[in-house]
Amino acid sequence: MTNTENNAKWWKNAVVYQIYPRSFQDSNGDGIGDLRGIIRRMDYLGKLGIDAIWLSPVCKSPQEDNGYDISDYQDIDPMFGNVDDMEALIAEAKKYNIRIIMDLVLNHTSDKHRWFEEAKKSKDNPYHDYYVWRDGREGVLPNDMKGVFGGSAWEWVPELNQYYFHQFLPQQPDLNWENPQVRKEIYDMILWWMDKGVGGFRLDVIDQIAKEPDQGITNNGPRLHEFIRELSRETFQKGDLITVGEAWGATPEIAKLYSNPDGSEFSMVFQFEHIGLDQQEGKEKWDLAPLPFIKLKKILTRWQTELHGCGWNSLFWNNHDLPRIVSRWGNDGEYRVESAKMLAILLHGMQGTPYIYQGEELGMTNVQYDIEDYRDVEILNMYKERTEAGYAREDVMRSIHAKGRDNARTPMQWDDTENAGFTEGTPWIKVNSNYQEINAKSQVNDPDSIFNCYKKLIQLRKEYDIFVEGDFTLLLEEDENIFAYQRKNDKQTMLVICNFFDQTIKMPLEEKCSDMKMLIGNYDKIEDASILRPYEARIYVK
Numbered sequence: 001m002t003n004t005e006n007n008a009k010w011w012k013n014a015v016v017y018q019i020y021p022r023s024f025q026d027s028n029g030d031g032i033g034d035l036r037g038i039i040r041r042m043d044y045l046g047k048l049g050i051d052a053i054w055l056s057p058v059c060k061s062p063q064e065d066n067g068y069d070i071s072d073y074q075d076i077d078p079m080f081g082n083v084d085d086m087e088a089l090i091a092e093a094k095k096y097n098i099r100i101i102m103d104l105v106l107n108h109t110s111d112k113h114r115w116f117e118e119a120k121k122s123k124d125n126p127y128h129d130y131y132v133w134r135d136g137r138e139g140v141l142p143n144d145m146k147g148v149f150g151g152s153a154w155e156w157v158p159e160l161n162q163y164y165f166h167q168f169l170p171q172q173p174d175l176n177w178e179n180p181q182v183r184k185e186i187y188d189m190i191l192w193w194m195d196k197g198v199g200g201f202r203l204d205v206i207d208q209i210a211k212e213p214d215q216g217i218t219n220n221g222p223r224l225h226e227f228i229r230e231l232s233r234e235t236f237q238k239g240d241l242i243t244v245g246e247a248w249g250a251t252p253e254i255a256k257l258y259s260n261p262d263g264s265e266f267s268m269v270f271q272f273e274h275i276g277l278d279q280q281e282g283k284e285k286w287d288l289a290p291l292p293f294i295k296l297k298k299i300l301t302r303w304q305t306e307l308h309g310c311g312w313n314s315l316f317w318n319n320h321d322l323p324r325i326v327s328r329w330g331n332d333g334e335y336r337v338e339s340a341k342m343l344a345i346l347l348h349g350m351q352g353t354p355y356i357y358q359g360e361e362l363g364m365t366n367v368q369y370d371i372e373d374y375r376d377v378e379i380l381n382m383y384k385e386r387t388e389a390g391y392a393r394e395d396v397m398r399s400i401h402a403k404g405r406d407n408a409r410t411p412m413q414w415d416d417t418e419n420a421g422f423t424e425g426t427p428w429i430k431v432n433s434n435y436q437e438i439n440a441k442s443q444v445n446d447p448d449s450i451f452n453c454y455k456k457l458i459q460l461r462k463e464y465d466i467f468v469e470g471d472f473t474l475l476l477e478e479d480e481n482i483f484a485y486q487r488k489n490d491k492q493t494m495l496v497i498c499n500f501f502d503q504t505i506k507m508p509l510e511e512k513c514s515d516m517k518m519l520i521g522n523y524d525k526i527e528d529a530s531i532l533r534p535y536e537a538r539i540y541v542k
């Protein structure tokens, strides 16, 4: 029996590939990636073997936050193309059995959205209550809540003598989910996209929709799951979709609600507990700290075991908001190839749906630009705030180099020609200078490449039910170097062993895997079975 027959839910053995459209492939020389560009590269994605593409937002937007500020949910931004191009993309992807997942930004709109332009006109305007307002006096803020990208979360509108609430930029006013009319408009819009053949949705900061600003509540508000259940019932449940919520505030308990197998909410959520480990506790992501390795093992294990059988994990190291994993927890120097493959093997062996972020399958790395070369509003605001507050410039730059979102947003490295084959014009953000060494062209046909390691992992997940079904047990819990675990179902046992660091060490599980078959590894051949080389990783099965 194959996985598909075995699992009613197709997305359980699927692998999703995230595209950040403005940095993937430009088709018309304006330096910005677009939908026609993605269509041109579908063959590459087909080769990799992925099942779905999560597209970061392509709807109409002033691009204050690269599309996470939508001014028309039912139109495509001209920078990316038009609705016909979107339909062509859905159709082209279908030829490769690839579904398109759209990014739904439902917590807020752009301040240029028609609803907000109306809302600002007067307190009696029917759209006024689509947003979150508080009466007040200029200069006397309703409270001291801050926006995620700096500054107050309240913005004054003198004509109305009111403040509106925004958890992100002032150009991203929060929608008022208490208003049933807002919810209804959202459902109609989602059904419209479903009708066009969209295969799923990723829900931006969905845990923040039920905010209660008077109580200082941003995420996990009291009505959150009520809203999500209604949303799911009115839309997603009418189709066979994959849905994934972005939930920075999720605990395993909460994630069980979100990903309840009864389908009442989403398929799964992105949780970020492991992602916050390399920062000082209680501080911001910019306040760097070394990765506590044992803690990483504990946290990932907890998510694996707690959701087993009663929820579903999404598996990821990377997205458009995070630095490149090979630079972050791997080694982007001498052992770039080995460590990139190790991180892939470690993640793809777990239970859940893996997400690959564009370029991760090539081992693309972080960049170290000067401040003028960054484009991300979060980086630019933080730079200003911290340098004005007296932080040393070099410390601020070190944080940006380590954690800045633009690390993930540099153009996709296709080949070794000018601009890495991304554009014939001037790219909107500089290409990483290592594109001649790291690019798709040199990897696709090289059986030992990182690309082919990912490809093989995707295939294995489809061949072996144990990837999808097996339970999870962490091995060697206190080992300071090795991340190893066992997966087990009623037929098979699988062992994943990873040396997480750059030293050669003794292989403690030699005996355990002596009668098992090796499915994949990141070194050519094993000469000495009693050791693990730097970043060595293997999967065994029996």
Ligand code: GLC
Binding pocket: 065, 068, 069, 105, 168, 204, 205, 246, 320, 321
């Ligand atoms: C999410 C997105 C991020 C965006 C923010 C506001 O965290 O991933 O890119 O800036 O929401 O929409």
Ligand code: CA
Binding pocket: 026, 027, 028, 029, 030, 031, 032, 033, 034, 079
């Ligand atoms: Ca373009």
